[in-house]
Amino acid sequence: MATLVGFIFVLVILLIIFEMLRRRHLREKYAVLWIIIGIGVLVLVAFPQLLFWASGVLGVRVPSNLLFAMALLLLVLVCLHLSFEQSQAEDEIRVLAEEVGILRLKVQELETRGTRDESGHSSDARGGGKPPETNL
Amino acid sequence: MTPAEQAQRTLVIMPAWNESEAIGNTIREVFEFGPACDVLVVDDGSRDNTAQVARDAGALVVQLPFNMGVGGAMRTGFKYAKMHGYHQVIQVDSDGQHDPRDIKAVLDGLQDADIVIGARFADKGNYTVHGPRKWAMNVLAWTISKIAGTQLTDVTSGFRAANAKTIRQYVDHYPAEYLGDTIDSLVVAIRSGCTVRQVGVSMRERQGGTPSHDPVKAAIYLGRSAFALLFALTRKKNIPSSN
Numbered sequence: 269m270a271t272l273v274g275f276i277f278v279l280v281i282l283l284i285i286f287e288m289l290r291r292r293h294l295r296e297k298y299a300v301l302w303i304i305i306g307i308g309v310l311v312l313v314a315f316p317q318l319l320f321w322a323s324g325v326l327g328v329r330v331p332s333n334l335l336f337a338m339a340l341l342l343l344v345l346v347c348l349h350l351s352f353e354q355s356q357a358e359d360e361i362r363v364l365a366e367e368v369g370i371l372r373l374k375v376q377e378l379e380t381r382g383t384r385d386e387s388g389h390s391s392d393a394r395g396g397g398k399p400p401e402t403n404l
Numbered sequence: 405m406t407p408a409e410q411a412q413r414t415l416v417i418m419p420a421w422n423e424s425e426a427i428g429n430t431i432r433e434v435f436e437f438g439p440a441c442d443v444l445v446v447d448d449g450s451r452d453n454t455a456q457v458a459r460d461a462g463a464l465v466v467q468l469p470f471n472m473g474v475g476g477a478m479r480t481g482f483k484y485a486k487m488h489g490y491h492q493v494i495q496v497d498s499d500g501q502h503d504p505r506d507i508k509a510v511l512d513g514l515q516d517a518d519i520v521i522g523a524r525f526a527d528k529g530n531y532t533v534h535g536p537r538k539w540a541m542n543v544l545a546w547t548i549s550k551i552a553g554t555q556l557t558d559v560t561s562g563f564r565a566a567n568a569k570t571i572r573q574y575v576d577h578y579p580a581e582y583l584g585d586t587i588d589s590l591v592v593a594i595r596s597g598c599t600v601r602q603v604g605v606s607m608r609e610r611q612g613g614t615p616s617h618d619p620v621k622a623a624i625y626l627g628r629s630a631f632a633l634l635f636a637l638t639r640k641k642n643i644p645s646s647n
Contacts, residue, residue: 359580365470365472366480366483367483368469369466369468369480370466373464373465373484
């Protein structure tokens, strides 16, 4: 009975992942990891002997401890991966903010220059907010 | 503009966060007492009218959409300087702590170094710091002096100038982390082959706020700066890009 519940649970999780992928709510690079974990757990649920065999090989006395250790390790790795992705995203946001700030100033300069040209003044006038020449 | 002037196009970068009280005066003083230059205020997501005040005082203003810290603001400034072909930049505090009369002296230092730091303790002025914070600053100064191969007494000073080579290096590698704008950026630049020297400047009282003398804060400051230093030292060397 417990096996059946576990099996169904994992299956539902896998289905949710596929559905999220299909709707593009989850990027592939994150999904791959979860799908691999899901299939791994599915195999373990189907053939619990595998766990006993593995703990025997690795010298772990209580097989469930091997399961817990593996789960913890995986979660730590996933967290690390997420922190990494988050840092990268923040970095990219920061660069965008810098560019937006500079572009805003640029737009303002172009607007004031535009109105100045329309009103017929020389655009050479020095003073406050003088737009410097750009070499991009 | 004469070619000689054009050869020395100078940008004063002022990171500002909620500084509407002091910034107007600071900008006017820079125009009055400083050399010929453009002033770029990087408004770091202020909630007051810092940007408007700065614009009225005659500065160019880049408004960042949210607060990114001094490091982020300076990165923006360097990027702007590179885009617009400035030959030298100098960072000046918007709170009036740095005397605009010293700008020329600091910029002149660029003739034989890539980075010039306006140092607060170099026998000029009467700026003092006590207790653990002072020890922290001494340890940092000693370590970075060793790396730079020159005597530096005030490595956390925000009053510093950079030439075109350093601007290019900064645009690629200026860190946005805590203390990145002072320690990390300096170490990375030195390791990329930029030379540093310091020029004594007098420091005035801040026009608002008080420097902290809380020992716990000082200890945290020391810890974080040691951390920043450690990472800066283990980072790879970068060669400034030529484009």
